[in-house]
Amino acid sequence: MVNAGDPRMIKDQVLAEQVFYVNRALLKQYADASGDQNPIHQDEAFAKSVGLPDVIAHGMLTMALVGKYVSDIAGGSAKVLEFGGRFTKPVIVPAGQEVDLTVSATVTEVADGKATLSLSATSAGVKVLGMAKAVIEL
Amino acid sequence: MISPDSIGRTFPGTESITISQSEIDAFCAVVGETNTTIAPPTFSIRISLQQSEVILTSPEVGIKWDRLVHGDQKFDIKRPLKAGDVVTCSSTIESAREVAGNEIISVRSDISTADELLVSSWSTLVIRA
Numbered sequence: 001m002v003n004a005g006d007p008r009m010i011k012d013q014v015l016a017e018q019v020f021y022v023n024r025a026l027l028k029q030y031a032d033a034s035g036d037q038n039p040i041h042q043d044e045a046f047a048k049s050v051g052l053p054d055v056i057a058h059g060m061l062t063m064a065l066v067g068k069y070v071s072d073i074a075g076g077s078a079k080v081l082e083f084g085g086r087f088t089k090p091v092i093v094p095a096g097q098e099v100d101l102t103v104s105a106t107v108t109e110v111a112d113g114k115a116t117l118s119l120s121a122t123s124a125g126v127k128v129l130g131m132a133k134a135v136i137e138l
Numbered sequence: 139m140i141s142p143d144s145i146g147r148t149f150p151g152t153e154s155i156t157i158s159q160s161e162i163d164a165f166c167a168v169v170g171e172t173n174t175t176i177a178p179p180t181f182s183i184r185i186s187l188q189q190s191e192v193i194l195t196s197p198e199v200g201i202k203w204d205r206l207v208h209g210d211q212k213f214d215i216k217r218p219l220k221a222g223d224v225v226t227c228s229s230t231i232e233s234a235r236e237v238a239g240n241e242i243i244s245v246r247s248d249i250s251t252a253d254e255l256l257v258s259s260w261s262t263l264v265i266r267a
Contacts, residue, residue: 029168032164033167033184035184035187035188036187059208059211060183060211063180063183063211064165064169064178067178067180068171068178070179071178076173077171077176077179078176078218080215080218082212082214083179083180084212085210085211085212086209086210086262087208087210087211131210
């Protein structure tokens with residue numbers, strides 16, 4: 001396998017999966033770091049009162065973690081040129097549990113010193129980001 | 139309902155924001171990023187969503203923020219933010235449509251210094267009926 005950041009990155013190459021773990025403490029930490037204190041990400045009773053199954057992670061926390069995966073592949077945040085995705089399902093974070101966020105990528109294009117990655121992100125086997133894509137500088 | 143006059147308009151940032159090292163450090167800590175000399179790829183959401191909230195909830199635009207769900211998000215990073223950058227963040231309401239009673243609004247945020255665009259980002263926001 002070609003290593004992350006290797007200029008030999010080639011089309012259709014599948015990049016190594018990385019698993020992040022998300023718990024309630026991380027949600028609180030992200031709320032403080034991002035300024036998004038929406039109670040659906042911290043307060044179980046509130047989350048259930050608005051019809052959610054439990055506390056859910058901030059969609060942007062999911063994207064921040066996938067962004068770390070992309071940064072690592074690129075060989076640093078400075079090489080991440082574009083990054084985006086759609087929030088398809090929430091990451092559900094029950095009290096006292098660590099839930100997975102499993103991220104992987106396939107190289108879809110290599111041209112002009114850049115690589116385009118198609119990203120996959122799942123939690124408990126459910127796809128949480130759709131049409132997720134990044135462009136990195138090689 | 140969004141004011142129809144606001145669709146297609148660009149609203150200038152309401153304040154000048156100085157990026158601090160401590161806020162970059164806090165964001166890096168969440169994701170386990172050890173290089174804190176530049177902001178991680180999604181850091182700018184901290185600025186853009188806050189600015190969008192101020193602009194979109196103004197009486198002129200009329201969005202109800204408490205009914206909002208984030209649909210998708212994209213970043214185009216010209217140059218990563220770093221501590222000491224003094225920026226403003228404009229919001230452009232690129233489109234708005236209604237689907238099954240929900241309003242779907244696409245907002246572009248441009249974060250710039252006095253002479254350089256640093257990050258453009260696009261947020262699709264769903265305001266539930």
